[in-house]
Amino acid sequence: MLARDHFHHAVCETPFHPRTAALNQLNLWHRWRDHTVADAYFDVGMEYNAIRNSCAVFDLSPMTKHLITGPDSLAFMNRLVTRDVAKIKPQRVGYSVWCDDAGQVIDDGTIFHLREGVYRLCSQERQLDWLHTSALGFDVRIVEETNEVAGLAVQGPTSCAVLKAMGLTGVETLTPFGLRDYPFAGGVLAVSRTGYTGDLGYELWIEPERALALWDALFAAGHHHGIRAIGTMALEMSRVEAGFIQAGVDFLPADRAIRADRTRSPFELDLGRLVDFSKPIFTGRRALLEEQERGSRFRLVRLDVEGNKPAKDAYVYDQQRRNIGVVTSSMWSPAAKASIALASVKMPWGAPGEQLLAEIYYQKELKWNRFMAKCRVVDGAFFDPPRRRQTPAADR
Amino acid sequence: MTEQQSVIVIGGGHNGLVCASYLARAGRKVLVLESAAQPGGAAVTREFAPGYSVSAVAHLLHLLDPGVERELGLARHGLAYAKTGLRTVALSPDNPPLILNDGEIEGGEVSAADRLGLRAHTARMRKFARVIARQHGRIPPRLDFKSWSDALPAAAVALDIRLLGRRDMREFLRVATMNIFDVLEEQFENPLLKGALALDGVLGTRLGPRSGNSVYAALYRQSGSVNGRPGALALPRGGMGAVTTALSAAARGVGAELRVGARVDEIIVSNGRATGVRLQSGEVLSADMVVSNADPKTTLLGLLGARHLEAEFARSVHHVRATGTAAKLHLALSAVPRFRGLTADQHGERLVIAPDLEYIERAFNPAKYGEYSPHPVMEITLPTLHDVSLAPPGRHVLSAVIQYAPHDLKGGWAEGKQRFQALVMDLLEQYAPGIGALVQHSELLTPADIEQQFGIAGGHWHHGELALDQFMMLRPVAGAAQYATPVAGLYLCGAGCHPGGGVMGSAGRNAARVILGGR
Numbered sequence: 001m002l003a004r005d006h007f008h009h010a011v012c013e014t015p016f017h018p019r020t021a022a023l024n025q026l027n028l029w030h031r032w033r034d035h036t037v038a039d040a041y042f043d044v045g046m047e048y049n050a051i052r053n054s055c056a057v058f059d060l061s062p063m064t065k066h067l068i069t070g071p072d073s074l075a076f077m078n079r080l081v082t083r084d085v086a087k088i089k090p091q092r093v094g095y096s097v098w099c100d101d102a103g104q105v106i107d108d109g110t111i112f113h114l115r116e117g118v119y120r121l122c123s124q125e126r127q128l129d130w131l132h133t134s135a136l137g138f139d140v141r142i143v144e145e146t147n148e149v150a151g152l153a154v155q156g157p158t159s160c161a162v163l164k165a166m167g168l169t170g171v172e173t174l175t176p177f178g179l180r181d182y183p184f185a186g187g188v189l190a191v192s193r194t195g196y197t198g199d200l201g202y203e204l205w206i207e208p209e210r211a212l213a214l215w216d217a218l219f220a221a222g223h224h225h226g227i228r229a230i231g232t233m234a235l236e237m238s239r240v241e242a243g244f245i246q247a248g249v250d251f252l253p254a255d256r257a258i259r260a261d262r263t264r265s266p267f268e269l270d271l272g273r274l275v276d277f278s279k280p281i282f283t284g285r286r287a288l289l290e291e292q293e294r295g296s297r298f299r300l301v302r303l304d305v306e307g308n309k310p311a312k313d314a315y316v317y318d319q320q321r322r323n324i325g326v327v328t329s330s331m332w333s334p335a336a337k338a339s340i341a342l343a344s345v346k347m348p349w350g351a352p353g354e355q356l357l358a359e360i361y362y363q364k365e366l367k368w369n370r371f372m373a374k375c376r377v378v379d380g381a382f383f384d385p386p387r388r389r390q391t392p393a394a395d396r
Numbered sequence: 397m398t399e400q401q402s403v404i405v406i407g408g409g410h411n412g413l414v415c416a417s418y419l420a421r422a423g424r425k426v427l428v429l430e431s432a433a434q435p436g437g438a439a440v441t442r443e444f445a446p447g448y449s450v451s452a453v454a455h456l457l458h459l460l461d462p463g464v465e466r467e468l469g470l471a472r473h474g475l476a477y478a479k480t481g482l483r484t485v486a487l488s489p490d491n492p493p494l495i496l497n498d499g500e501i502e503g504g505e506v507s508a509a510d511r512l513g514l515r516a517h518t519a520r521m522r523k524f525a526r527v528i529a530r531q532h533g534r535i536p537p538r539l540d541f542k543s544w545s546d547a548l549p550a551a552a553v554a555l556d557i558r559l560l561g562r563r564d565m566r567e568f569l570r571v572a573t574m575n576i577f578d579v580l581e582e583q584f585e586n587p588l589l590k591g592a593l594a595l596d597g598v599l600g601t602r603l604g605p606r607s608g609n610s611v612y613a614a615l616y617r618q619s620g621s622v623n624g625r626p627g628a629l630a631l632p633r634g635g636m637g638a639v640t641t642a643l644s645a646a647a648r649g650v651g652a653e654l655r656v657g658a659r660v661d662e663i664i665v666s667n668g669r670a671t672g673v674r675l676q677s678g679e680v681l682s683a684d685m686v687v688s689n690a691d692p693k694t695t696l697l698g699l700l701g702a703r704h705l706e707a708e709f710a711r712s713v714h715h716v717r718a719t720g721t722a723a724k725l726h727l728a729l730s731a732v733p734r735f736r737g738l739t740a741d742q743h744g745e746r747l748v749i750a751p752d753l754e755y756i757e758r759a760f761n762p763a764k765y766g767e768y769s770p771h772p773v774m775e776i777t778l779p780t781l782h783d784v785s786l787a788p789p790g791r792h793v794l795s796a797v798i799q800y801a802p803h804d805l806k807g808g809w810a811e812g813k814q815r816f817q818a819l820v821m822d823l824l825e826q827y828a829p830g831i832g833a834l835v836q837h838s839e840l841l842t843p844a845d846i847e848q849q850f851g852i853a854g855g856h857w858h859h860g861e862l863a864l865d866q867f868m869m870l871r872p873v874a875g876a877a878q879y880a881t882p883v884a885g886l887y888l889c890g891a892g893c894h895p896g897g898g899v900m901g902s903a904g905r906n907a908a909r910v911i912l913g914g915r
Binding site for chain 2: 072075076079080100101130133134136137138280281282284285
């Protein structure tokens with residue numbers, strides 16, 4: 001165990017803090033897993049536009065990271081998560097969820113298969129306790145390494161060009177969910193073609209000592225490609241447009257729930273594709289098999305909402321005005337030119353194409369208005385540009 | 397069913413043999429695998445010194461399921477009793493002993509109030525124990541009540557309690573979760589009497605008289621009967637092994653195959669289903685289902701492996717409390733020892749060293765911290781006074797349960813065993829002066845020895861602490877309390893399941909019922 005003094009501080013700074021602080025003209029910060037991170041630097045709209053039109057850089061160092069090694073690492077990972085980890089080859093990344101025995105989602109995250117049998121699990125929530133619980137009977141070593149790995153998301157249509165300009169030769173050939181190591185400043189820079197924006201983009205992983213050098217190299221290379229630091233507000237817009245869910249927002253982590261009907265299964269989060277019943281065992285399997293036979297209780301839907309008012313926290317109704325669910329994320333989407341929302345509705349409602357209603361309250365000059373907005377259940381992401389998957393990636 | 401379904405039973409203890417018999421009787425092709433050279437598990441009579449044999453672990457029979465005894469025809473298969481209705485003799489270092497016989501006190505200096513009190517207490521505990529006894533043959537409900545078959549047994553428990561009558565129901569609900577120390581302090585004056593009664597609440601458990609669940613443990617202990625007499629104690633002729641010898645004969649009689657010297661190393665799982673076992677020899681045996689008489693931890697975390705279970709379930713099995721604190725002492729004696737204050741014929745009773753409540757609690761204290769008792773409590777029998785077959789002519793055997801000797805002894809038992817045995821002999825010498833000189837051979841089984849020799853994780857007789865949080869639908873854990881495990885084709889049938897330990901057979905009988913499709 002490393003000797004740490006973090007408990008002396010109410011909040012920690014990320015390795016990029018000297019740079020992000022200098023850029024944060026709004027001086028807007030919030031806490032993410034005990035680290036201070038920027039909400040926005042100068043203008044949320046411009047930051048959002050960097051994601052969709054040029055190159056956005058987001059400091060994701062506080063992302064929880066665990067390193068899993070040992071002879072049983074693959075067996076352990078496969079028992080932990082719902083998908084088949086054997087299919088994630090070395091130098092590949094996979095998105096998955098993990099559940100409790102009741103088949104309710106504890107968290108979602110990405111599995112980085114760094115080298116044969118060496119995995120890094122990145123998640124929103126801290127998972128050490130659950131990982132140790134799950135490790136009973138497995139010969140694995142689990143190390144929390146959140147603070148040992150600094151991370152930057154580099155996202156947007158010019159992100160590949162920026163990385164090439166920075167000297168990452170051949171990065172355009174990296175396929176989505178690919179992972180590649182580059183030498184950098186005497187160390188190793190790991191580049192994965194992953195992200196939370198639903199756009200062309202990469203995530204860069206480096207030792208904290210080289211973090212500032214990386215930032216400087218990146219911004220120097222990106223000068224002519226519209227590079228811009230972005231905060232969580234702009235990132236949030238892009239992830240809702242991409243239709244991605246967030247722990248604690250679109251679902252309640254099962255280990256935090258007290259009431260049984262507040263949790264969700266992978267099927268109920270539209271993540272059934274991540275559940276691989278061909279694996280003989282994984283935590284939640286029995287319950288999920290039962291759910292598959294019995295039917296789910298809820299469904300996650302993506303709503304195209306009438307008008308331009310975000311359906312924040314709106315109740316969702318069917319045509320008979322029966323309350324059938326609630327909006328969990330909502331926004332005006334500049335890319336889709338529509339008011340969009342993610343919602344959790346009771347089954348059997350929410351089939352693609354179904355017309356529902358969202359009860360929207362909004363204030364105009366201190367007067368509250370109520371508006372029953374028509375919504376249509378859409379299939380898939382609100383914004384899904386071909387450049388997201390195109391390989392080789394556009395590098396100009 | 398067109399083809400005969402094959403079943404492997406891991407472990408030929410009494411529950412394994414009972415389960416095997418019922419399954420074979422119903423037409424299953426049953427193979428029982430026992431690692432030792434003789435079937436019987438921990439319910440065996442073993443020769444511990446040339447010519448001297450003794451019940452290796454449990455030495456008094458009091459919980460044997462009457463249904464099992466009748467349905468499997470154990471008497472026909474040779475089970476007989478050398479003695480039933482043993483009295484309890486409470487030994488005191490300074491005062492004359494008390495002799496307790498079915499709620500009556502013989503001899504001793506006991507007040508009239510205590511005599512009356514004991515009668516009432518015994519009657520009440522018997523009545524309460526019947527509530528526990530009625531659950532023995534029931535398949536516990538699932539906690540999430542998936543069907544009426546779950547709701548019914550739960551309702552039946554409630555009804556059994558209600559049928560005690562208003563006054564007794566209230567008293568039952570009041571005392572059931574109390575500790576035996578407080579319950580006895582409320583009712584009795586005589587320290588020796590209280591000590592002897594408290595022993596029933598802690599014997600074979602990791603409890604002291606002041607521990608929660610000690611009333612439940614006492615009720616559990618009294619929930620059996622011998623020849624229809626509730627709460628009675630018996631010595632099977634030929635020792636405890638006579639029970640499993642009869643059970644083996646019964647099992648073979650209905651076509652079950654018994655293989656001894658076959659130690660199972662691994663339960664083989666293929667595609668999420670138990671399909672057989674691998675023996676220590678490397679031999680692989682296949683079957684349509686596997687039933688384990690081994691304790692839940694050994695079965696699920698050892699033979700099967702946590703990797704075949706979901707994480708929370710594996711964690712709950714890992715947390716089953718099953719740490720033994722009872723050691724077993726066997727002495728080969730050249731003559732009958734003389735316990736102070738006892739007449740010659742009283743030596744054949746159940747002798748207990750538990751002179752007062754605080755003595756027992758103080759004996760328990762060190763066990764909490766991984767140390768043995770400097771002044772232990774004991775339950776002693778001299779079975780050869782009723783059954784000469786166990787020793788050479790004129791020679792005798794002493795069999796004693798000794799507490800507290802925690803499985804997790806600090807420094808380990810390799811270090812501590814000699815010292816503990818010397819200390820136990822010193823204590824015996826106080827109560828039976830000259831006994832040391834009679835000892836020809838001796839054997840002390842610590843919980844570590846019991847774990848190693850009988851394959852019981854933690855060396856706990858009951859395969860899991862007797863406690864309300866490990867009772868019925870929580871025994872061994874929710875999710876496996878109906879004898880089926882989460883792994884298809886793998887069942888539990890041992891004392892770690894409802895209703896629990898003691899040479900009883902109910903778990904094996906209930907498991908067979910579930911496997912055969914009934915409830």
